[in-house]
Structure formats: structure tokens, C-alpha cells
Amino acid sequence: MLKKRKAVVLFLLIIVFISLIGIFRLKEATLNQKLSITDDLMFNVSKGESYKSLINDLSKQNVLKNNFFINNLWRVYPPASSIREGTYLIKPGSSLSDLIQMINEGKVYQFSITLIDGETYADWIRQLEKNKYLKHTLNGLNEEDVAKKLGTNHHSLEGLLLPNTYFFTSQDSDYDIIKRAYLAMNVFLDKVWKNRDRSDLIKTKYQALILASLIEKETGVSDEKKLVSSVFYNRLKKNMRLQTDPTVIYGLGKKYNGKLTSKNLKTVTPYNTYIITGLPPTPIAMPNKSSILAALHPDKTKYLYFVATGHGGHTFTTNYKEHVNAVKKYYKTLKNEK
Incomplete structure (x- = not known):
């Protein structure tokens, strides 16, 4: 009788062992199956969403074929029982294991x-x-x-x-x-403020940002920024108005229709540097790092004027007569290009 019981126990153990091997192989095969996607797939895991709910959503999108084992995979595969909310991106060639690992670790899309x-x-x-x-x-x-x-x-x-x-x-x-x-x-x-060129003209960080915003709007050529900055510094030293068009446009706000007129230049606003002396009350745009550095480290020049060349850069001059000639040349360039 005892031998018979031992045989039954041994038989049951063998059955359990074979079953465990079968479950393990089935689990591995399930995890390694490729997802049915040919393009990058972005999907969202809501707060509190369960693994079963996610699998159902993905099966509706034909990303994978749902079955009893996949739906209950979380019972034998711990990472599937803990998923984190967020938006994820899965790429073609990825497996179910890749997907579960991603949402288990919270590797959300950036x-x-x-x-x-x-x-x-x-x-x-x-x-x-x-x-x-x-x-x-x-x-x-x-x-x-x-x-x-x-x-x-x-x-x-x-x-x-x-x-x-x-x-x-x-x-x-x-x-x-x-x-x-x-x-x-x-x-x-x-x-950068710590290493600035000391000046009584720009006394605060905020003033530096105001000046940087003017430089930002006047030129997109990096090599010119410190030259433009020098013009503004030289004008401030001489108590000359800055007379920069972008400040007029900013002050006009929604009234600006895309074309700056002589009437606009005479319109009174706190930002019109053809009327006010010194810097406008606030920056007029978001300056980048190079414009800020130019505001803090202007070139040492005697330039008081600059005008566009019509080819992306500017002509810098030291007196009004030269400036007038540069303006005439600019308009001649525009005329020839029409």
C-alpha cells in the first residue's frame, strides 16, 4: 500500500513538473511573440489602468491576438502586474516582452x-x-x-x-x-553676468535682457551681434535715441499690419525708441544666449548707425552722412532685385 502511494505521489510530481515546463515554455513563447505593427505605435496607459484593460485595448487595435494565457500572463510574469501611466512609443519588431518591460519601468515617450x-x-x-x-x-x-x-x-x-x-x-x-x-x-x-564688461549703462540683469532683445530682433547674424550691441552702447553714451524699428512694432501690438510707416514712427508708446530716450521698459522678445552675451560684451567701436545690406547683413557707419549713403545703397539693391 505504501509503495502504491509513493508511486501516485511520484506520478503527480512528474505531472506538475511537466506542467510547469509547459507553462514556462508557453510564457516564453508568449513574451517573445512579435507585435503586429509595421509603423511606430504610440499608446497611452491611463492612471489606474490594469494589465487586462491594456491588453484588450491593444487587441482591438490588432497589435496582438488576445487569448486566455496572454490575458492572465500577469499571474506568472510579475512585471505585467505593475504598469505605470504615461504615453509610450513601441517600434516595429518589438515583442510583447519589450512592451511589458517598457510600461513596467515607466519608460514614457519624451x-x-x-x-x-x-x-x-x-x-x-x-x-x-x-x-x-x-x-x-x-x-x-x-x-x-x-x-x-x-x-x-x-x-x-x-x-x-x-x-x-x-x-x-x-x-x-x-x-x-x-x-x-x-x-x-x-x-x-x-x-554670464559675473563676467560681463562693466558699464554704467547696463546696471542690472534685466537691462541686459532688454538690450539683448533689441539685438535679437535687429540681426540674426551671430557675427554681427556684438557690433549691433556696440551701436546701442555708443548711442546710450551720447544720450542719443536708439531708434530701432522692432521697438516701434512691439509697441504697436495688434495695430501693426506688417508695414512700418512714418506715422508709426511718430506714434507714442512706451516702446517707441524714436520718441523715448534710453531703453524701452521691458524686453521686446525672447533673446537667445548669443544675444545676451553680445549685450554684456559689446565690440569696442565708434559706430552709431547700421542699416540692412539687403543680403542678410548690415552696413555699420560712424556718422549720419555715411549712414544716408548706406540707406540709399540698400534701397538701390532692393530696386535692382525686383
Whole structure:
């Protein structure tokens, strides 16, 4: 009788062992099966979503064929029992194991947004509003509200945010991007301010940003920025008005129709540097690093004027007579190109 019982136990153990081997092989085969995708697939895992729910969603998209074992894989494969919310990207050739490992480790997809130098705060806000992968939390908040939220004493955020490409996940908000750009500008400005060319004309970091924004709007040629900066410095020294068109355009706001007129140059606004003396009250755009460095390290010149050449650069002159000739040459170039 005892021998018979031992035989039964041994038989059952063999059955269990064979079953375990079968389950293991089935698990490995299931995990190694390739997903049915030919292009990159982006999918979202909601907060609190279960493994079963995710598998059902993917099977509806024909990414994989659902079956009893796949649906209960989490029982024998621990990583499947713990998935993290977020937006993920899976590539062709990936296996079910790759997918589960990704969501188990929370390797969410990194989106990117490029906030362009020379644009305004309003431009950036419009760009953020259009991004469907960001959480939108700034709706109903004006610029001053956001400034208070950041903790700055300035009512305007113009010029206070650093242009750059910022990476984010679907869990991030538009405010998160603004805050990162604000902190990035503070870090950069603190660093370069220490090594600036000392001047009584630019006494604060904010004044440096104002000047940098003028430089940013006047030229996109990196090699010219310190020359443009020198013109503004020389004018400030002589108490000459800066007379830079971008400030007039900024002051006009929505009234500007794309063509600057002599009437516009006489329109009174706090930003019209054909009327006011010195710097405008705030930056007029978001300056990049090279413009800020140019504002802090102007070339040593005697230039007081500059005008576009019509070929991407500018002609710099030291007196009004030379400037008038450069302007005539510029208009002649435009005429010849028509």
C-alpha cells in the first residue's frame, strides 16, 4: 500500500513538473511573440489602468491576438502586474516582452517642443496651447498671473524665458515648460553676468535682457551681434535715441499690419525708441544666449548707425552722412532685385 502511494505521489510530481515546463515554455513563447505593427505605435496607459484593460485595448487595435494565457500572463510574469501611466512609443519588431518591460519601468515617450528665439511670450503661449500632449493649465491666466506664479517681481515675462528645445512627457503641463525656461534663463544669466564688461549703462540683469532683445530682433547674424550691441552702447553714451524699428512694432501690438510707416514712427508708446530716450521698459522678445552675451560684451567701436545690406547683413557707419549713403545703397539693391 505504501509503495502504491509513493508511486501516485511520484506520478503527480512528474505531472506538475511537466506542467510547469509547459507553462514556462508557453510564457516564453508568449513574451517573445512579435507585435503586429509595421509603423511606430504610440499608446497611452491611463492612471489606474490594469494589465487586462491594456491588453484588450491593444487587441482591438490588432497589435496582438488576445487569448486566455496572454490575458492572465500577469499571474506568472510579475512585471505585467505593475504598469505605470504615461504615453509610450513601441517600434516595429518589438515583442510583447519589450512592451511589458517598457510600461513596467515607466519608460514614457519624451516629446519635445522648440521655443524659438526672437519670438514673444504671446507667440510661445499660442504654441503651447496647440500642443496636444501637454496638460493645459494656463487657460484663463494672463501674463501677470503666470509671472506671480513663478515668483518674479516683473509683471511681464517677455525676455525672461530662455529659448531652447525642451523635452517633456504627457504628464507635464504648459506651466512646467514655462517654469523650466524661466529657471534656465536665471541660471544662464547668473553665470554670464559675473563676467560681463562693466558699464554704467547696463546696471542690472534685466537691462541686459532688454538690450539683448533689441539685438535679437535687429540681426540674426551671430557675427554681427556684438557690433549691433556696440551701436546701442555708443548711442546710450551720447544720450542719443536708439531708434530701432522692432521697438516701434512691439509697441504697436495688434495695430501693426506688417508695414512700418512714418506715422508709426511718430506714434507714442512706451516702446517707441524714436520718441523715448534710453531703453524701452521691458524686453521686446525672447533673446537667445548669443544675444545676451553680445549685450554684456559689446565690440569696442565708434559706430552709431547700421542699416540692412539687403543680403542678410548690415552696413555699420560712424556718422549720419555715411549712414544716408548706406540707406540709399540698400534701397538701390532692393530696386535692382525686383
